[in-house]
Amino acid sequence: MELARFERCGVVTVVPRSATGLALGDDPALLLRHRVAEFLPAPGTVDRLAGAYAREGLRVEARTEVGLTVSGDPTLLAEVFGHPVRPVRNKYIRGTVRYEFAAAGPLRSRLHADLVEEVRVPRAGFELSARAPAPGGAAATPAAPVGATPPLAHDARYLWLPQDAVRVAGAGRPHAAGIRGGGVRVVMVDTGLYDHPHHRAHGYRTTVVPALSALDPAVDERGHGTAMSALLLAVAPEAALTMVKMACESFSFPVAAFQRAVELAPDVISCSWGTLRAEPHLHLEVANAVRRGITVLFAAGNGSTDRRTAMFQSVATPGAITVGGVHVGPDGRRRAADLASSYRSDVFPGRRVPDLSGPCGMLPNGDYVVFPTQPGCMFDRRNSAYDGTAPDDGWLVSSGTSGATAYAAGVVALAVQQGIGKGRALTTADLADACLPVTEGRTTTGDDCGGVCPNEAVGHGLLTASPTA
Numbered sequence: 242m243e244l245a246r247f248e249r250c251g252v253v254t255v256v257p258r259s260a261t262g263l264a265l266g267d268d269p270a271l272l273l274r275h276r277v278a279e280f281l282p283a284p285g286t287v288d289r290l291a292g293a294y295a296r297e298g299l300r301v302e303a304r305t306e307v308g309l310t311v312s313g314d315p316t317l318l319a320e321v322f323g324h325p326v327r328p329v330r331n332k333y334i335r336g337t338v339r340y341e342f343a344a345a346g347p348l349r350s351r352l353h354a355d356l357v358e359e360v361r362v363p364r365a366g367f368e369l370s371a372r373a374p375a376p377g378g379a380a381a382t383p384a385a386p387v388g389a390t391p392p393l394a395h396d397a398r399y400l401w402l403p404q405d406a407v408r409v410a411g412a413g414r415p416h417a418a419g420i421r422g423g424g425v426r427v428v429m430v431d432t433g434l435y436d437h438p439h440h441r442a443h444g445y446r447t448t449v450v451p452a453l454s455a456l457d458p459a460v461d462e463r464g465h466g467t468a469m470s471a472l473l474l475a476v477a478p479e480a481a482l483t484m485v486k487m488a489c490e491s492f493s494f495p496v497a498a499f500q501r502a503v504e505l506a507p508d509v510i511s512c513s514w515g516t517l518r519a520e521p522h523l524h525l526e527v528a529n530a531v532r533r534g535i536t537v538l539f540a541a542g543n544g545s546t547d548r549r550t551a552m553f554q555s556v557a558t559p560g561a562i563t564v565g566g567v568h569v570g571p572d573g574r575r576r577a578a579d580l581a582s583s584y585r586s587d588v589f590p591g592r593r594v595p596d597l598s599g600p601c602g603m604l605p606n607g608d609y610v611v612f613p614t615q616p617g618c619m620f621d622r623r624n625s626a627y628d629g630t631a632p633d634d635g636w637l638v639s640s641g642t643s644g645a646t647a648y649a650a651g652v653v654a655l656a657v658q659q660g661i662g663k664g665r666a667l668t669t670a671d672l673a674d675a676c677l678p679v680t681e682g683r684t685t686t687g688d689d690c691g692g693v694c695p696n697e698a699v700g701h702g703l704l705t706a707s708p709t710a
Contacts, residue, residue, distance in 0.1 A: 403475030422477030431466030464618030476651025566601025577682030599645030
């Protein structure tokens with residue numbers, strides 16, 4: 242059904258021409274040498290383009306100052322942009338069915354051609370998990386009602402939500418003082434948010450907005466977003482969380498989803514994912530969001546980097562906070578997670594990833610955090626093979642830099658409530674004093690803590706809700 246739906250609805254990214262004539266193209270490193278404002282179109286340009294496409298019968302799904310996402314019937318897209326845009330299966334991803342979009346030829350806007358720098362087929366995204374997804378298929382029907390608490394015996398090796406996230410973050414004292422994320426607007430860009438009894442039991446305030454009109458906001462077919470939201474809200478339980486649903490089981494639209502997130506004008510955007518192949522325009526969207534005062538967090542990856550030739554790309558846009566992984570054992574011992582990535586950016590010379598870290602499990606499976614999820618979803622089915630839960634019970638045990646990023650976004654929400662940053666995007670320097678040192682362990686990409694912190698494996702260390710000084 243998903244394939245049939247998107248065979249009738251192609252998607253493109255439209256990049257307006259800048260007022261200065263400067264174009265990012267395929268070289269995001271230009272963001273190191275030029276101000277973001279130099280890439281912005283003249284005032285009114287985006288409005289003119291959006292209006293023209295809408296009058297042609299296309300749907301403007303999302304728009305920011307630097308780009309638009311447009312969808313429509315392939316025939317209509319061909320009339321406006323020169324060629325049809327249709328889904329093709331990604332033949333390199335094993336064990337699950339994933340589709341991307343491809344154009345039959347070069348895309349150019351017939352409308353207002355003088356205002357358009359380029360038209361791109363958007364890249365797909367991938368959620369960061371410890372293992373490759375299991376074979377696809379329809380979500381299972383739960384055999385019994387899903388409970389608000391996990392159907393597992395307590396295991397001290399795991400983090401249980403919300404209490405253990407509060408403990409690791411040192412958030413008990415801020416919570417007692419009323420610092421619980423109240424008044425802070427957080428957007429999580431992920432796979433969706435199922436109305437789970439766990440969330441209702443804790444009184445979390447959440448809404449869901451689809452990145453594209455073709456996505457169903459009532460379901461979370463992969464289940465990743467539901468899980469991540471529970472960890473973020475454990476740390477910042479009174480934050481107003483909006484989930485921008487970027488995916489169904491076989492399709493994913495990270496650029497459109499990030500644009501929708503920016504449209505909501507939040508304080509914080511949390512991104513626990515990367516892209517399939519390079520997506521240069523995403524870097525401009527992220528840099529512009531930071532310019533607007535939004536704190537943006539991206540997961541460092543679970544083996545992925547931003548090496549230009551790699552299929553799985555992490556996102557390390559300057560100004561965004563990248564989050565690595567630290568494992569905290571039952572005895573409190575902290576070490577770099579051997580599941581997490583660390584790297585020197587191939588896209589942005591001089592950039593080191595991660596900037597700081599959150600809690601993360603270890604290889605091979607990352608079993609660490611007990612998460613609620615949509616019953617019978619892709620992750621519920623997949624993880625049940627090794628985590629002790631059922632494939633349709635709405636619970637799983639997992640982790641990765643996905644969870645580390647959601648946790649860090651919750652900590653950032655507490656910092657925003659306290660006035661840190663005062664309306665601008667927070668930086669790593671704003672949070673460095675709240676990081677606990679991590680001096681041992683090695684990442685999956687080969688960096689060792691080396692007995693000191695900060696270091697290349699974990700950045701400034703494990704982010705907490707309280708300054709360490």
